[in-house]
Amino acid sequence: xxxxxxxxxxxxxxxxxxxxxxxxxxxxxTVEKGEFVAIMGASGSGKTTLLNCISTIDRVTSxxxxxxxxxxxxLKGSSLNRFRREELGFIFQDFxxxxxxxxxxxxxxxxxxxxxxxxxxxxRIKKVAEELDIKSVLNKYPxxxxxxxxQRVASARAIITNPKLILADEPTGALDSKSxxxxxxxxxxxxxxxDATILMVTHDAFxxxxxxxxxxxxxxxxxxxxxxxxxxxKEFFDKIIDVVTLxxxxxxxxL
Amino acid sequence: MMLFKLSIKNIKxxxxxxxxxxxxxxxxxxxxxxxxxxxxxxxxxxxxxxxRELIKLMTNMLSGVSVFVSxxxxxxxIYASRFLIKRRNKEFGIYLTLGMSKRKISMILFFETFxxxxxxxxxxxxxxxxxxQFMSLLVANMFEADLTEFAFTFSSSACIKTFIYFGIMYFMxxxxxTINVSKCRxxxxxxxxxxxxxxxxxxxxxxxxxxxxxxxxxxYAYYLVTVGFEELSNASDIFxxxxxxxxxxFLIFWSLSGLILxxxxxxxRFYYKALNSFTLRQISSKIxxxxxxxSVICLMLFITICVLSSALSIKNSMTANLKTxxxxxxxxxxxxxxxxxxxxxxxxxxxxxxxxxxxxxLEFDMETNLKDxxxxxxxxxxxxxxxxxxxxxxxxxxxxxxxxxxxxEDFIKLSDYNRLARLYGLxxxxxxxxxxxxxxxxxxxATIRNEALKRNVPIMIENEKYYPKYAExxxxxxxxxxxxxxxxxFIVPDEALVNKAISISMMSANYKANDEIEKxxxxxxxxxxxxxxxxxxxxxxxxxxxxxxxxxxxxxxxxVTFIGLYLGIIFLMSSAAILALKELSESTxxxxxxxxLRKIGTDEKMLHQALFRQxxxxxxxxxxxxxIHSIFGILFCNRLLAVFGDDELLPSIIMxxxxxxxxxxxxxxxxxxxxxxxxxxxx
Numbered sequence: 036x037x038x039x040x041x042x043x044x045x046x047x048x049x050x051x052x053x054x055x056x057x058x059x060x061x062x063x064x065t066v067e068k069g070e071f072v073a074i075m076g077a078s079g080s081g082k083t084t085l086l087n088c089i090s091t092i093d094r095v096t097s098x099x100x101x102x103x104x105x106x107x108x109x110l111k112g113s114s115l116n117r118f119r120r121e122e123l124g125f126i127f128q129d130f131x132x133x134x135x136x137x138x139x140x141x142x143x144x145x146x147x148x149x150x151x152x153x154x155x156x157x158x159r160i161k162k163v164a165e166e167l168d169i170k171s172v173l174n175k176y177p178x179x180x181x182x183x184x185x186q187r188v189a190s191a192r193a194i195i196t197n198p199k200l201i202l203a204d205e206p207t208g209a210l211d212s213k214s215x216x217x218x219x220x221x222x223x224x225x226x227x228x229x230d231a232t233i234l235m236v237t238h239d240a241f242x243x244x245x246x247x248x249x250x251x252x253x254x255x256x257x258x259x260x261x262x263x264x265x266x267x268x269k270e271f272f273d274k275i276i277d278v279v280t281l282x283x284x285x286x287x288x289x290l
Numbered sequence: 291m292m293l294f295k296l297s298i299k300n301i302k303x304x305x306x307x308x309x310x311x312x313x314x315x316x317x318x319x320x321x322x323x324x325x326x327x328x329x330x331x332x333x334x335x336x337x338x339x340x341x342r343e344l345i346k347l348m349t350n351m352l353s354g355v356s357v358f359v360s361x362x363x364x365x366x367x368i369y370a371s372r373f374l375i376k377r378r379n380k381e382f383g384i385y386l387t388l389g390m391s392k393r394k395i396s397m398i399l400f401f402e403t404f405x406x407x408x409x410x411x412x413x414x415x416x417x418x419x420x421x422x423q424f425m426s427l428l429v430a431n432m433f434e435a436d437l438t439e440f441a442f443t444f445s446s447s448a449c450i451k452t453f454i455y456f457g458i459m460y461f462m463x464x465x466x467x468t469i470n471v472s473k474c475r476x477x478x479x480x481x482x483x484x485x486x487x488x489x490x491x492x493x494x495x496x497x498x499x500x501x502x503x504x505x506x507x508x509x510y511a512y513y514l515v516t517v518g519f520e521e522l523s524n525a526s527d528i529f530x531x532x533x534x535x536x537x538x539x540f541l542i543f544w545s546l547s548g549l550i551l552x553x554x555x556x557x558x559r560f561y562y563k564a565l566n567s568f569t570l571r572q573i574s575s576k577i578x579x580x581x582x583x584x585s586v587i588c589l590m591l592f593i594t595i596c597v598l599s600s601a602l603s604i605k606n607s608m609t610a611n612l613k614t615x616x617x618x619x620x621x622x623x624x625x626x627x628x629x630x631x632x633x634x635x636x637x638x639x640x641x642x643x644x645x646x647x648x649x650x651x652l653e654f655d656m657e658t659n660l661k662d663x664x665x666x667x668x669x670x671x672x673x674x675x676x677x678x679x680x681x682x683x684x685x686x687x688x689x690x691x692x693x694x695x696x697x698x699e700d701f702i703k704l705s706d707y708n709r710l711a712r713l714y715g716l717x718x719x720x721x722x723x724x725x726x727x728x729x730x731x732x733x734x735x736a737t738i739r740n741e742a743l744k745r746n747v748p749i750m751i752e753n754e755k756y757y758p759k760y761a762e763x764x765x766x767x768x769x770x771x772x773x774x775x776x777x778x779x780f781i782v783p784d785e786a787l788v789n790k791a792i793s794i795s796m797m798s799a800n801y802k803a804n805d806e807i808e809k810x811x812x813x814x815x816x817x818x819x820x821x822x823x824x825x826x827x828x829x830x831x832x833x834x835x836x837x838x839x840x841x842x843x844x845x846x847x848x849x850v851t852f853i854g855l856y857l858g859i860i861f862l863m864s865s866a867a868i869l870a871l872k873e874l875s876e877s878t879x880x881x882x883x884x885x886x887l888r889k890i891g892t893d894e895k896m897l898h899q900a901l902f903r904q905x906x907x908x909x910x911x912x913x914x915x916x917x918i919h920s921i922f923g924i925l926f927c928n929r930l931l932a933v934f935g936d937d938e939l940l941p942s943i944i945m946x947x948x949x950x951x952x953x954x955x956x957x958x959x960x961x962x963x964x965x966x967x968x969x970x971x972x973x
Contacts, residue, residue, distance in 0.1 A: 092889070113893055120891025131886045135571040143562050148892045153558045192890065 037104050039199055039232045040066040040089065045098030045108075047084050047255075058084040059095070060255035066200070071226040071233045073246035075275070077282065081255040082236045083204070089234070090123060090202050091115050103199045120149060124193030124201040128208035130185040132177045138188045139173040145192045163191045166229070167221055183214025187221060194231055201225075203235040207242045219245040240279055244272035251278055258282065293394060297401035304378070309964055310874060310957075311370050312410060314867040318363045319414025321863070323445075323452045324422045325352055325856045330445035331426040335435040340817075340838060344845030345433070348852060355853055356455070359860050364459040366864050371403070371463045373871045375470060377878070382471070383479030396468045403467065407460035415452060419444055432605070432848035492548030501549055504541035511535040515926040539915065540585040547577040565892065565900040568883075572904045577911065580872055584912050587865040591916035591954075594861040595946055596923040601854025602942035603928075605847035608772060612843055616770045616836045617714045619801040619809070620660070620816060623769065624648065624831045626667070626792045636828035645797040648831050652823045659812050660799040664713050666706035668768070668779070670793040671751050673699050678728075678780070679738070680747030686738055693738075700779040700793065701751075702768070707781045713798060716766050721783050725759040729766040730778035736763040739778055751786050768796065770834060772843040813837050862949060866957035869912070873905055873961050877968040884969040901965055909958045913950070 047059040058081045066072050076082040087093035089100055091107055100107050102122055110118055125131075132141050139160060146156045164170045167187045172180050180188070186206060193201050203222075207215035223245060225231040235246060243249050245268065251258040259278050263271045301308065329349040337345070375382075385395055426443060511531040551574040554561055561567050577584060628641040640648060645665060649656060656663065676683050676695040687695060708718040719727055728743060730736040740762045748755045767776040803809040816833050820826065884897055924939065 090889075113895070116888075116891050116893045118891070119889075120893075123891070125889055127889070131889060133568065133571075133883055133886055135575055135883070136567060140562075140567045140571075144565070144568060144887075145890055147562045147564055147567065148887075148890070148896060150564065153562045156562055157558075 038065040038101075039068045039070075039103060040234065041099075041101040042085075042089075043099040043101065045085075045088060045095045045100060047081070047088060047093070048096045057255050059088070062098075062252070062255060062257060064250055064257060064260070066232060066234055068232055069226070069230045071222065071245075071247045072235065073243035073249045074234065074236045074252060075238060075240070075243050075249055075279070076252035076258075077238065080252045082238075082252050084255075085252070086202060086204050086234075086236050089200075090125065091119055120145075121196060122199045124196060124198035126186070126190050126193045126201065126203040126206045128205035130177070130182075130189045130209070132185055132189055132192075134177050137174050137176055138169065138180065138184075138191075141177075141188060142173075142192045142195055145196050149196065159195055160191075163195045166194075166225065167191045181214065182210045183217055186210060186214070186218050190218070190221065190225075194225060194229070199232065201231055201233045203233060205237055205239075206235060207237070207239060212241075215242065240272060240275045243275055244268050249275055249278075251282065253282060293397050294401050297398050297405060300378075300381075300398070301402060301405060304374075308374065308406065310867065310870045310960060311374060312406065313960060314366065314370060314863065315406070315410035316414040316417060317863055318366070318860075319411055319452060319456060320418035320421055321856070321859055322356065322359065322363070322455065323415055323418030323448050324425055325852065326356060326451055327418070327422045327443070327445035327448035328352060328425065328429060328852065330443050330448065331422065331429045332433070333443075335430060335433060337433055337435050338837075338841060340841045341433060341435075341845055344841065344849070348845065348849040351849060351853060352856065353451075355856055356451075359856065360455045360459065362860055362864055363456075364462060366867060367459050368463055368466050370867065370871055371467065372470070373875050375399070375467060377875065379474075379479045382474070383476060386476050386479065392471055396471050399467045399471065400464050403460055403464050407456065407463075411453065411456055415449060418452070429848075432844070432851060434609075434844055492545075494549065494552040497545040497548040497552070500541055501545035504538040504545060507534050507538040508542065511538065512922045515922055535919065536585075536589060539588055539919070540581065542915065543577065543581045543584045543588070543912075547574055547581060550574060565887070565896055568887070569900045569904050569907075572880075572883075572900075573907050576872070576876070576904075576908055583868060583872065587868060588912035588916045588919070590861045590865045591913055591950075592919040592923060594858045594865075595916060595920040595950070596927055597854045597861075598858040598946040598949060599920075599924055599939065599942045600927040601850045601858070602945050603939055605851045606942065608843045608847045611774065612772055612836075612840055615767065615772060615774070616839050618662070618770060618798050618836065619812075620799055620833060620835045621770050622649070622797040622831055622833045624795050624829065626795050628830075634828075637830060640829040640831075645795050645831065648825075648829050649797075651825050652820055652829075652831075654815070654820055656799075659802055659815065661802045662713055663797060663799040664709050665795070665797045666702065666710060667792040668794040668796070669701045669703075669787045669790040670698055671701050671787070671790055673701075673749060673751070675699060678747070678749055679742045680745065680749075682742040682745055682747060686741065690738070698793070700768075701787055701790070702779060702781055703784040703787055704781055705784050710768070710798060711766070714766075717764070719759075719764075719781060721759060721781070723783055723785070724754070724756050725783070726756040727759050727781040728763045728778055729776070729781060730763040731765050731767055731774040731776045732778075733774070735777040739763050749780070751782065752789070754786065756782060756786065770798075770836070770839065772839050809837070858946075858949065859953065862953045863957075865912075866909075866954045869909055870957050870961040870964075873908060874964060874968075877965055880965065881969050897969070898966060901969065902962055905958065905962050905965060909954070909961075913954065 042062060042064050044061055044063050045059055046057065046061055049056040049058055060081075062081075062085065074082050074085065084093065088095050089102075089107075091110065095108055098108070102118070105118075105122075107115075107118060132138075133144070136144065142160050142163070143156050146159065160173070161170075164173055167190055169184060169187050169191060172184050172188065175184075177185055177188075186209075190206075193203075206222075207218060210218060219242060222233060222235075226233055226247075233246075235242070237243050246263070248260065248262045250260040259281075261274065266274070305312075329345065332342075332345045332349075382395055385398075386392070422445075423442065511534040514531040514534075515528075551570060554570055555567075561570065622645050624641070624645050626641050628638045630638055632638065640651075646656060674696045678699055679686055679695070683695065686693070704719065704721050710716075711718045721727065726749060728739050730739055743758045743763065744761050746757060746761070748757050750756075763778065767774075768779060769776070801809050801812045803812055813835055816835060817838070820833060880901075884901070887897060887900075888894075924943075928939065
């Protein structure tokens with residue numbers, strides 16, 4: 036079967052010829068449908084650049100990224116926006132909810148920019164709100180919600196369009212441990228029950244331990260990767276910590 | 291020097307933010323120069339001494355208005371610079387954490403203000419000089435003078451004045467900035483921008499009630515100035531609709547900002563379409579936070595529209611009036627038969643002789659100078675305005691409590707009137723022995739008289755009853771004038787006035803001249819020779835000429851037009867600039883919001899559309915209410931200025947619309963492009 040995401044030997048350079056920085060250096064991996072992958076790496080390892088390239092916010096210097104078989108590095112202008120709108124769901128560290136809109140309206144916006152009918156919007160929001168347990172906050176404004184609630188609203192916005200791929204950039208970065216746990220459990224639920232494909236970037240081993248596969252990146256290259264398999268979350272977490280220790284750097288103080 | 295470099299870099303860097311500020315300054319300087327330089331253009335015009343006097347009066351008035359304008363501009367500039375400073379709080383915070391003293395930050399600001407000020411002054415003056423070249427065409431047109439030759443004009447006095455006025459304004463800005471910087475605290479500077487937007491929802495029921503109340507108030511104010519116009523006989527009465535209008539405007543903005551959102555969210559099909567929900571929230575939050583300034587801007591726009599359209603139409607109708615109201619070249623009038631002791635004896639003596647006898651004493655030769663001479667008298671029958679109203683008086687005195695009804699009425703013999711009417715080219719009349727005709731062209735009074743005439747009210751002269759021939763006042767006049775100001779006189783059969791006292795004598799005539807030059811020579815004789823004759827102090831004789839009326843009228847019209855234009859443009863500019871600054875002040879917040887929208891995949895086109903709508907509605911909202919106000923305001927002005935004749939308003943309204951579209955619309959587009967620039971992101 037065609038993988039949902041195929042990263043094919045991508046490179047990303049910054050700077051001019053005289054002082055070249057390789058943010059991503061010949062990186063390749065694939066994500067199959069229904070996977071929940073965490074990408075770990077220290078700051079400066081290139082994980083955010085990678086995510087930006089996948090989300091088409093940034094362009095690769097060379098190589099190809101295929102989403103559902105479509106080469107997104109070739110997309111331009113409005114087809115880029117269409118791709119972002121219809122194929123991808125985003126979850127950001129700082130939620131990125133619009134502060135002037137209620138939770139309901141924030142979620143609805145993802146659909147209304149696709150010109151989906153009002154009735155359908157209502158039905159779909161109702162469903163997704165149940166999945167993410169945010170029914171009670173739908174009519175609240177972001178400033179009236181807790182961080183965890185905001186992130187779950189943002190997650191609802193990301194998955195409501197039934198995207199091929201959900202990209203999460205440090206989703207627990209701004210949450211306390213209790214909210215983090217709750218959110219990640221919801222991610223697991225989405226992954227198991229709805230077969231959502233999630234690609235999550237994090238530097239936090241605890242967060243990564245909720246994924247089914249972890250890819251470590253160092254200096255723009257894949258350093259290591261392994262699957263959770265049948266391990267318990269605790270065992271998986273210990274394995275991750277081992278690699279983190281091996282990697283050194285500031286990931287040591289990630290816990 | 292280091293600080294100076296920093297200032298220059300700052301200006302270059304934040305030029306996007308400064309664009310509106312800079313644009314406003316340049317425009318302000320240019321307009322200020324143009325209107326102060328008008329007198330230098332009139333120097334070129336070939337006009338008479340009287341017009342020259344009027345131009346001098348106009349320039350004086352314009353410089354008086356300039357003081358007022360400079361206050362408005364000063365306020366605007368300080369307001370704008372405060373906005374810009376706020377946007378840069380973080381930058382100043384960083385300077386402070388780096389150990390820069392507040393004094394040095396003030397210095398940076400000082401340099402910046404100085405540089406921007408200097409630059410805007412130079413560019414603005416350049417633009418002003420350019421515009422004023424075109425202005426000379428308008429000036430020539432206004433004074434109906436031939437622009438003998440086109441010459442480049444530069445008014446050094448206006449230039450210096452502009453420098454001084456704006457110098458003071460910039461100096462004030464510098465002081466304000468310094469005070470601002472010295473008061474600020476580091477924590478606020480660094481975290482000032484991190485405020486989360488709190489959406490305060492107003493109670494929709496309360497808003498609805500308030501809206502209805504304010505709409506009623508506004509409706510009543512409209513009623514007062516239009517239908518209820520007659521009741522506004524006292525000058526202070528006008529404050530009632532003004533106050534009502536002001537309060538209701540504010541309340542309408544306040545209630546609508548809460549109401550619109552509640553209403554539109556109900557229309558789900560519309561609300562959840564594309565970015566409508568986002569745009570609507572943006573607008574309503576903006577109107578919510580700017581209710582006060584929106585109301586002020588709305589009222590300013592209202593004043594602008596009324597001032598511009600009235601000023602432009604006054605000029606038009608004044609000149610149009612002259613053609614019909616001044617059909618002859620000269621008219622002399624004299625009060626007759628003054629009582630002994632009322633004034634000096636020689637004046638009393640003079641009042642006993644006719645006008646042509648007085649002219650002889652003044653050594654003015656009627657034979658060589660005048661033709662088509664009609665000399666006639668007005669009579670005093672002892673009847674007053676009250677008497678001529680008959681049984682309608684009681685009603686009228688109640689309806690118009692501030693009108694004086696005991697003024698003496700003027701009567702004229704039918705044959706005399708017909709002689710004059712022939713000269714004027716007006717309709718001649720015939721009368722039965724018991725009939726009279728009332729003639730008036732001042733609308734408000736004609737309306738009152740018409741009521742009495744409709745009731746067939748008779749007048750009594752020497753125990754004879756006379757009845758109105760027509761059930762309404764005939765349109766006409768005796769004295770030449772630039773406005774419709776004949777409050778009324780009565781034409782009666784000749785025999786009715788046989789034994790009556792003459793109150794006023796008048797002599798109407800044309801100049802015995804073949805061309806303009808000869809006419810001007812005779813005019814000069816009347817204006818200079820007669821005025822300087824020693825006998826002039828012993829007579830009440832007054833001469834009024836067509837040329838003089840014309841010049842006064844043209845001059846007045848020009849004066850009103852220029853002052854109207856000046857104030858109108860400044861008001862328009864100020865309100866548009868405030869709106870633009872309000873919009874741009876939130877551009878950083880907006881940028882964040884649009885970034886989110888872009889991240890979830892919104893099309894650029896959709897984003898631009900949302901931005902365009904957001905700014906468009908923000909600009910249109912106060913204008914719309916101002917236009918509704920203006921419809922009634924213009925109706926009111928029109929009736930108030932009824933003496934100037936109600937000329938067709940359309941041309942002046944088109945002119946007003948042109949100014950609004952170009953200045954207000956210009957600011958709107960500038961704001962849109964600036965905002966678009968700010969939310970743009972490179973991929």
